[in-house]
Every structure is written in C-alpha cells, then in structure tokens.
Amino acid sequence: MSTEENLFDDEFVEATNKLIEIANEMGAKHGEHKMGVAFIYAAARFNAYIAASSVTSADELSGKRDKAVEYFTDRFRKLYDGNLMDYIANFEEYMGVAQSEQSETAH
Incomplete structure (x- = not known):
C-alpha cells in the first residue's frame, strides 16, 4: 500500500x-x-x-487493521477533497449553471 x-x-x-x-x-x-x-x-x-x-491469516490482518484503515481513509479524504476543490473551481462548467442562465435569459 x-x-x-x-x-x-x-x-x-x-x-x-x-x-x-x-x-x-x-x-x-x-x-x-x-x-x-x-x-x-x-x-x-x-x-x-x-x-x-495481502496477508496470510486473520491474526495478521487484525494486526494490520489500524494501518489499513488509516491508509484507505486518508486516501479517500485526499481524493474527495481534491475532487470537491475541482468542483468549486469549475462549478459553473460542471453543473451547467452558465448554460441554464443563458437559457433563462433567452426566453
């Protein structure tokens, strides 16, 4: 990992x-x-x-549990935060706000 x-x-x-x-x-x-x-x-x-x-026994897995939980939760947190930051930076493009505003003004 x-x-x-x-x-x-x-x-x-x-x-x-x-x-x-x-x-x-x-x-x-x-x-x-x-x-x-x-x-x-x-x-x-x-x-x-x-x-x-990645291990050969339940005891070995139990011994690595805390490290595995930390690794995967840290990875998720970083990837999720990075994607949220991307959506913040590109909100109008990703969520179609600019298009819907143009449609509303065209009517």
Whole structure:
C-alpha cells in the first residue's frame, strides 16, 4: 500500500470512468444519494478484500487493521477533497449553471 504509486495512468482513468458510468446509470434508476452510499460501501468492501489478500491469516490482518484503515481513509479524504476543490473551481462548467442562465435569459 505505497503512497508513492502512480495510479493516475490511462488504465486508471479508463477504469474510473467506467465505474462512474455505472454509478450514473444506477443513480438514475435508484437515486444518486443511494448510489453514492453504495459506491462508498463497494469501495470499502473491495478494499477490505485487498487488505485481506495481502496477508496470510486473520491474526495478521487484525494486526494490520489500524494501518489499513488509516491508509484507505486518508486516501479517500485526499481524493474527495481534491475532487470537491475541482468542483468549486469549475462549478459553473460542471453543473451547467452558465448554460441554464443563458437559457433563462433567452426566453
């Protein structure tokens, strides 16, 4: 679980976009909030599997639990904050505010 790994290559972006595409489809069907929580749960479940697959016993996993929780929660916090900052910087573009304002003034 090295924090030095470079994950943001083309393969990473492709996988991320596919996961977001699936979340958007499911969000349209079941609601965005529910899918947001489902996405977090799925990430937590999958990453618990990643942590478990890196050891050979439950005792070893238990011994590494605190470090794994710290790693994944820190990673989530940094990625989430970075994405929120991106949305703040690009709010009008991402959320279509400029387009909807133009539409309102055109009528």
